[in-house]
Amino acid sequence: MQRKLLLEHIDVPGxxxxxxxxxxxxxxxxxxxxKTMTPDAVTEEVKKSGLRGRGGAGFPTxxxxxxxxxxxxxxxxxxxxxxxxxPGTFKDRYLMEHIPHLLLEGMxxxxxALGAHTSYIYVRGEFFYIIRILEKAIAEAYKNGWLGxxxxxxxxxxxxYVHPGAGAYICGExxxxxxxxxxxxxxxxxxxxxxxxxxLYDCPTVVNNVETIAAVVPIVNNGGEAYAAIGIxxxxxxxxxxxxxxIKKPGVYEIELGVPVEEFIYSDAFCGGxxxxxxxxxxVAGGSSVPILPAELILKTANGEPRLMTYESLAxxxxxxxxxxxxxxxxxxxxxxxxxxxxxxxxxxxxHESCGQCSPCREGTGWMEKILHKILDGHGSSTDxxxxxxIQRKIEGNTICPLGDAAAWPVASAxxxxxxxxxAYVNHPKQQHVVSYYDHCHNLATAEV
Amino acid sequence: MSxxxxxxxxxxxxxxMKSIITRYPEGKHKSALLPLLHIAQADTDGWLSVPVMxxxxxxxxxxxIEVYEVASFYSMFHLEPVGNCLIEVCRTSSxxxxxxxxxxxxxENRLGIKDGETTPDGKFSLRTVECLGSCGTAPMLxxxxxxxxxxxxEKVDALLEENKSRTTHSRYVxxxxxxTL
Numbered sequence: 001m002q003r004k005l006l007l008e009h010i011d012v013p014g015x016x017x018x019x020x021x022x023x024x025x026x027x028x029x030x031x032x033x034x035k036t037m038t039p040d041a042v043t044e045e046v047k048k049s050g051l052r053g054r055g056g057a058g059f060p061t062x063x064x065x066x067x068x069x070x071x072x073x074x075x076x077x078x079x080x081x082x083x084x085x086x087p088g089t090f091k092d093r094y095l096m097e098h099i100p101h102l103l104l105e106g107m108x109x110x111x112x113a114l115g116a117h118t119s120y121i122y123v124r125g126e127f128f129y130i131i132r133i134l135e136k137a138i139a140e141a142y143k144n145g146w147l148g149x150x151x152x153x154x155x156x157x158x159x160x161y162v163h164p165g166a167g168a169y170i171c172g173e174x175x176x177x178x179x180x181x182x183x184x185x186x187x188x189x190x191x192x193x194x195x196x197x198x199x200l201y202d203c204p205t206v207v208n209n210v211e212t213i214a215a216v217v218p219i220v221n222n223g224g225e226a227y228a229a230i231g232i233x234x235x236x237x238x239x240x241x242x243x244x245x246x247i248k249k250p251g252v253y254e255i256e257l258g259v260p261v262e263e264f265i266y267s268d269a270f271c272g273g274x275x276x277x278x279x280x281x282x283x284v285a286g287g288s289s290v291p292i293l294p295a296e297l298i299l300k301t302a303n304g305e306p307r308l309m310t311y312e313s314l315a316x317x318x319x320x321x322x323x324x325x326x327x328x329x330x331x332x333x334x335x336x337x338x339x340x341x342x343x344x345x346x347x348x349x350x351x352h353e354s355c356g357q358c359s360p361c362r363e364g365t366g367w368m369e370k371i372l373h374k375i376l377d378g379h380g381s382s383t384d385x386x387x388x389x390x391i392q393r394k395i396e397g398n399t400i401c402p403l404g405d406a407a408a409w410p411v412a413s414a415x416x417x418x419x420x421x422x423x424a425y426v427n428h429p430k431q432q433h434v435v436s437y438y439d440h441c442h443n444l445a446t447a448e449v
Numbered sequence: 450m451s452x453x454x455x456x457x458x459x460x461x462x463x464x465x466m467k468s469i470i471t472r473y474p475e476g477k478h479k480s481a482l483l484p485l486l487h488i489a490q491a492d493t494d495g496w497l498s499v500p501v502m503x504x505x506x507x508x509x510x511x512x513x514i515e516v517y518e519v520a521s522f523y524s525m526f527h528l529e530p531v532g533n534c535l536i537e538v539c540r541t542s543s544x545x546x547x548x549x550x551x552x553x554x555x556x557e558n559r560l561g562i563k564d565g566e567t568t569p570d571g572k573f574s575l576r577t578v579e580c581l582g583s584c585g586t587a588p589m590l591x592x593x594x595x596x597x598x599x600x601x602x603e604k605v606d607a608l609l610e611e612n613k614s615r616t617t618h619s620r621y622v623x624x625x626x627x628x629t630l
Contacts, residue, residue: 088542162628183480349579
């Protein structure tokens, strides 16, 4: 069963509009926080809830908030990361499109806790139609006294502005996002200092994902303990999962953390099983960056326990036999999918999106793309597989930001679990219906840095 | 247009730009660079020529190089002319799994151009792009602001027909996108 906390009213006609959203109890968390709580009490509830960052890293949100420096006379900022670009992930877009006021409500409540009087929503540039929706919702919120000066007579002032990106995955990394918001190239900053101390315009800043900020609403409404009672262990609450690939019912599902992976894939309440009833081959469970797992390891851990949709269960076995919950971008592949070709699309992606600051990532992603193209084209040798392994190992951990790791992990996991497929391409190139017409046309020139 | 030419946007466009600048704190107007470049690109010929970028630099009171280095970083800013209708097809994993390459091949055959090219009459440009966050509705393509999802060859044909005689270039933003302050 789906457990709807964020998406409770998603099917109510007109929920996109202020009037309907308000009639369903919208903005209650702002009222409660501003009129009956101190900022620290709000942060305390978020800590108690066990909420972890929903963008992919899973860092405890309450802890992130408590790191925020509060020097006198210096403004603080909340920045919402709506630069959703991790392949396989489309949940933030869904939430902003269908229930935009939930994000605004969460931002006002969170800003009150943080003492931020201005916040920005950084939306990826391709989502201009979402920006249109957000701008309309913001105008409604101002008109009804939830934004601007002296919100609902509380004395708290807050302004929200939408800021468009312009097509750069790297701006989902929080310091690159801040650079971009300052009107610069999206090159990640060296940390420390962390944004909590020196963020936007060198001021203390919290950067949170859309879904994370939305989750603040039920946490404040029902209390942190009620939120923590949902889920299993340190995986508290609900999570939006973006399901795509070879499944019968792609889409966004809100799950209580702890649903078995097998149920998520095969139940009619979720993915509805594999498209055309083919066999499951592999899953990328948390967006393109996390290790790919073969069917047997995604359904059960190496110890034979049923794998659950939690941070801990998906990570069980480390990278040898496990993966990560990541952003919740759940990509399913049936028996017909080529793992090598899928990896090629990922590696080409990371090469295209590398900002170019760090040599291992800038050069390494390009080399990996070229080698994979060569293997797919039927000209690879077994030393190329070893070379791929060697390159990914030299990228991991050697870059300023996690994009390097994100580019390395898919390569490492594909070789670890599906080496036989690489070998088949290398040893029997003619037997693989490998390179499509499209890839023949799209020659290697595009892989130049 | 020569690179040293000076241009101005329409009064309406410049007013919108000024309004966008007020979203950022005093002295931090450079923050408005990305939205201003989007508006500049949409309100000129669908790409950023040097004079267009120079005017944006003037409005923000920053050096032209600060605009060029940003414009060249982000894939939505076009530094060369593009067709009146720019078709951007997602090519990453989920879209690939659900047949994006067949869609690309079909468009290539219909238009007689390859990925990255523009038709000789300047009507269409075709580009494959990285994940557009539409994985659950794959395969998909974007024209201007609009996402076209769950594509079939028939849907693509209808889109090509529809856009054949468009009079304005496909744009990501217009004057109604942003709330005016």
